Amino acid sequence: MIHSPYIRKPASVQRVMGLVLLALVPGITAYALKVSAGILVNLALASLTAVAAEALMLALRKRPIAIAVTDLSAIVTAWLVALCFPPIVPWWLTMLAVLVAIIVAKHLYGGLGQNPFNPAMVAYCSMIVAYPALMSQWPAAGSLSFDTQLGLILGGARDLDGMTGATALDALRTGLRSGASSVEAVLQGSAFGFFGGRGWEWVSLGYLGGGLLLLATRIITWHMPAAFIAALSLISGTFWLFDPTRFASPLFHLASGGAMLAAFFIVTDPVSGATTPRGKLIFAAGIALIAWLIRSFGAYPEGIAFGVLLMNICVPLIDKKTQPRVFGHRRRDEGGWR
Amino acid sequence: MIGRLFKFHGGIKPDAHKHESASVAIERAPLPSRLVVPLRQSTRASARCIVEVGQKVLKGQRIGEPEGMLGTAVHAPTSGTVIDFGRYTMAHASGLETRCVVIEPDGEERWVEHAAFDAERAGRDASLAWLRDCGLVGLGGATFPSHVKLGKGSGVDTLILNGAECEPWITCDDRLMRERADGILAGARILFRLIGARELVIGIEDNKPEAIAAMRAAAQRVDDPVRIQPVPSLYPAGGEKQLIRVLTGIEIPYGKLSADYAVQCFNVGTAYAVYRAIAHGEPVLSRIVTLTGNVARPGNWEVLIGTPIDELLPLAQPKADTNRYLMGGPMMGFALPRLDVPIVKGSNCIIASSPTLLPPPPPEQPCIRCGECARACPAELQPFELYWHSRARNFGKAQEYKLFDCIECGCCAYVCPSHIPLVDYFRFAKSEIWARERDNTAADQARERFEFRNYRQEREKEEKAAKLAAKAAETRAKLATDTTAVKAEASTATAEDPKKALIAAALARAQAQKASTEVRNTEDLSAETKADIAEIEARRKALNLTAAPPPALAPKAGDPRPDEAPAVEAEGSPQS
Incomplete structure (x- = not known):
């Protein structure tokens, strides 16, 4: 029945x-x-x-x-x-x-x-x-x-x-590690376009457009892309302002590698990601932080994938600790918080 | 007077399907061949039958006497003859039966004597009793007794009239507001005075502009300030908690009554029935029912309580491909398992359904945790988490995620891209938890009984020991005085005394031996059984069932086992 x-x-x-x-x-x-x-x-x-x-x-x-x-x-x-x-x-x-x-x-x-x-x-x-x-x-x-x-x-x-040439992220890494050259010197190379990797900028733009479509059709919510982009910009921007010769700009980070693909299509995977509004913000920002750390100091040129897997592990905890308030209850009242 | 509106989280906008029946004026349904009037009008309240089979009754005559706190009276909806009193199937998803009075109408509609009730003069308590005796219950669907809801007459600031009617298809309240706005308002003002409120707000979804206009016009004609407040059409805006939230910003949590938050809410239909009861002395004999869906002639009918649905349906002329009928709306209603069931006070709508009009849901797919359900949930729950735990029968977790705050509005299942019948899972989990709680309560009671028995036995044992010790001390003292007396005697009298003493001692030894032989068959038993035996022996003793042992058996001073059988036997010995 x-x-x-x-x-x-x-x-x-x-x-x-x-x-x-x-x-x-x-x-x-x-x-x-x-x-x-x-x-x-x-x-x-x-x-x-x-x-x-x-x-x-x-x-x-x-x-x-x-x-x-x-x-x-x-x-x-x-x-x-x-x-x-x-x-x-x-x-x-x-x-x-x-x-x-x-x-x-x-x-x-x-x-x-x-x-x-x-x-x-x-x-x-x-x-x-x-x-x-x-x-x-x-x-x-x-x-x-x-x-x-x-x-x-x-x-x-x-x-x-x-x-083959190196990707923008790769070139930046090897360039910076090979010696005295600054970010700006490396970015003069042929691999780079206006913001990020030459040609790749357009791909990133395409992903951004598709992501906006997903937002408009309510397939995804704003939380994850916004938190991812904001966190990546914030952390890279802070270090870039601190030492622009050794750290790439936020715009470079956003336009390079899989940042846009990740922001709208990978981080937002509903099955393995956090589900609560606050949890989504924490989850996506965590990925951005790990990605930036690996890009800047790690052994691999791109760190988003590792960031996603590491944050996937944290999802049960994040979800549990960010349960939204239920109708008629005070925030964080009895139950559900053990 | 212009209050700002609040929002509730989530909600959905399904096709309203109001136009089918909204334009059709209320008509009086013809008398059916028989009326099956249930005495049970809500889950917790029933009425006592006061008519006999064969008895003639008049329209409005009381046939059921209210019983208990939540009881309300039941009346004959028309004049006729009582032809049966027995159990009949109700309009319920599980086809529950309840005791009903069956009346065959005589077609004359002869009224019992009735007159208006002067609520002002009679006072509050008498007015509430009057409403109870008029069978006044909430006509929005929950059929909660109105006199109980009116409470103490203080502490409620805001009286809300619910005219939202947010479920698709249903138009009975819409028509009532359009056609009988003055009556609704008069009833509202009676409720307003009885409850002692300061503010009267009537909330109506803004997809009913005619009803809003009619109610506004009626409000112009009364002196009291009444706020007719259109609210955005967003299901479930007509849910009591949601409407209160929208109109006042107050959230009533699960398990709390709105009156605790100085708000009370009545359906517009209830208000109209209150007006009829007070101003005309008419009990609740009928209600407005929307017949719609897959029918040639949708409409709104004034139907006598107890009218069998299968006699009502031909009025709407259901189409040939109708495969089932829903009672209530498509979001929270249920499919009628059979049609020979009566209209009751909470029946607001019957929807004829066909496979094309309300198609069966596509097959269930795995949850992809997309969170659509959480975005739609007006209770701000995480339905996919509840689903996960309910499905895994992890009911403790489900309760942690506030399963019981779910109002079963169906928004989550409506939006689910995986077509998961989420509400079914929640109903299942709730009923399982209730069943477990019942079992637990039974087990708790058994455990408490057992623990109390143990405690009682222990206490009795201690009391006996104390008594015994006291007695032993007494006997010792007595023996001591006796011995001195005997010695004193001996010093003056015969030499037979030592012999006598020897005989007494031998006798005592023999008795002691006998006693120990008697209890030998109980020696291997557990302490508990021994205690039981002791208890039984003591009772027997009290009833003089055992022969009193000779005085010499009185416990020796300092008997180390006062709780064992021989000692207990000694308890009732004549010496004490």
């Missing part, structure tokens, strides 16, 4: 995931046009792998396959994995990463809605630890022809000296 309410808003997981994919399109377009068209191949490869892995795991777990495969959640994971990776990684690396994301990070924990860690970030972190060389070969924006990119993806000889 069906009980009240007898009416439902026309909403579905499929619609939520579909809108996330749609919101990624501007960023992907800029990526393909300005940086590397090879990303399109990787996206397709990742999507197919994800759907196959999803169907396989559902079959093994004896769960209804059709409804879960069509909810598009696997494709969102696949796209985020592909977008985090260099666009010229060999095909098997993309596939391996997606399998890790779908099988290990998602289904071994119980499937959609049950995973404590962001699957795309689990894939990224495990691959950058396992294949650091492949994971740091980024082509300079627009430097490789599509044929060359396709060849590299399909396993062609990787004689990459002269083909």
Whole structure:
């Protein structure tokens, strides 16, 4: 027997995931046009792998396959994995990463809605630890022809000296560590555009536009992107003002690497993130802080993925300690706070 | 007079579906073939039947006498003959039965003698009794007795009339306000005086401009200041707690009464019924019911209490593909398990449903913790956390997350993209917790009984020991005086004394031995059983069931085991 309410808003997981994919399109377009068209191949490869892995795991777990495969959640994971990776990684690396994301990070924990860690970030972190060389070969924006990119993806000889340049974050790191040069001196290099990595600025702008779409359609709330951007700006700005020769500006941090992708699409993953309004602020700000620390002092050029996983661990505690006030109760009154 | 409005958190804006029936004037439903009038009008209150089968009754004649604190009287909705008194199924999701008086109408609608009640002269207590005897309960749905809600007559500053009617489809209050605004206002003013309020506010959702206009016009015609306050149309604005919050900014927490916060809230329909009861002496015999949904002729009907729903439905001409009927609105109502059940005082609407009009929900998918439910929850809960814990039967956690603050408005389930029937999980968790609490209460009572029994036995044991010690001391003293007396005697008299003493001593030894042999079969028993035996023996003793032991068996001074059987037997010995 069906009980009240007898009416439902026309909403579905499929619609939520579909809108996330749609919101990624501007960023992907800029990526393909300005940086590397090879990303399109990787996206397709990742999507197919994800759907196959999803169907396989559902079959093994004896769960209804059709409804879960069509909810598009696997494709969102696949796209985020592909977008985090260099666009010229060999095909098997993309596939391996997606399998890790779908099988290990998602289904071994119980499937959609049950995973404590962001699957795309689990894939990224495990691959950058396992294949650091492949994971740091980024082509300079627009430097490789599509044929060359396709060849590299399909396993062609990787004689990459002269083909790949360092990413903006990478160049800044090595530049700063190699000696006396200041941030400004490093930023004169060919890898840099107006704010961040050349070409990448447009991708970041595309992600920003897609993120605004997600905000407008209430798929995400303002808390996480705002806290992430504000915290990253605040911490980098403070150190930049303190010593501009050794620390990059907030604008550089925001426009470089995966900052915009993270702010609107990765940090905001509802399943593995904090859920209360105050919790979301703490969660996103924590990721920004860890990301900046790793970018500035750590062993890896980009630290967002590690920040996400570390903050994922804190989610139960954050949620518990930031429960909002219930109607008619005083803030932080009896119960719920043990 | 112009107060500022407050907001409540969350809320939803479903399709209102008011236009179907809102434009149709209230009509009187024809007399049904029989009326099934329940004596139980709310969960906690029932009435005592005072008519017999075969008896003729008049319209408005009392057929049920109020019982208990929350009882209200029950009346014959029309004139006719009582044809049965028994258990009938009610309009309830579980098809509960209750005792009902069944009346066959004679079609004459002959009224019992009734007259207006002079509330001013009769005073407050008599007025409340009058309302109780007129069967006045909240007509918004909860059917709580109005005379109880009117309370002590002090401490309530703001009287709110709830005309929000926020559930989709329902228009009975809308029509009542449009057509009988003066009556509602007159009832409101009676309530206002009885409750001793300082301010009267009538809250109406702003999707009912005609009702607002009618009520404003009526307010112009009375002297008392009345605030007709449109409130934003946002479900569940008509929930009592939400309306109070919107109009006054006060939040009534779970488990508290609004009167504790100097606010009281009545439905507009209740106010109109109060007016009829006081100004015309008419008890609650009918109410307005909206018939709508998948019907050819939606409308609002004045229906006698006890009218079987299956006799009412043809008035609306349900369409052929109607598959079920809902009582109440689509957000908080329920599907009627059967249709031969009566309209009661809380029945405000019946919606005919079809698979296209109110389609079954899509299959449930996993929760993705998107938080839509938390954004929609007017109680400011985290429904997905409650769902998580309820589903895992982790009821303690669910209560920590304030499960019982949930008002079951259905906003969370309405917005859920995973189509999870969240409210069902919460109802399940609540009923499980209630069941456990009942079990716990029973277990607690058993434990308390057991503990008290142990305590009592222990106390009795101690009392006996104390008594015994006192007695022993007494006997010792007596023996001492006896011995001196005997010695004194011996010094002067015969030489038989030592022999006598020897015989007595031997006799005592034999008795002691006998006594110990007697109790040997109880020696291996536990202390508790021994105590029980001792108790029983003592009782027997008291009833003279055991032969009194000879005086020589009196306990020896300083008997180390005063609590054991022989000693206890000695307790009642004639020596003491």
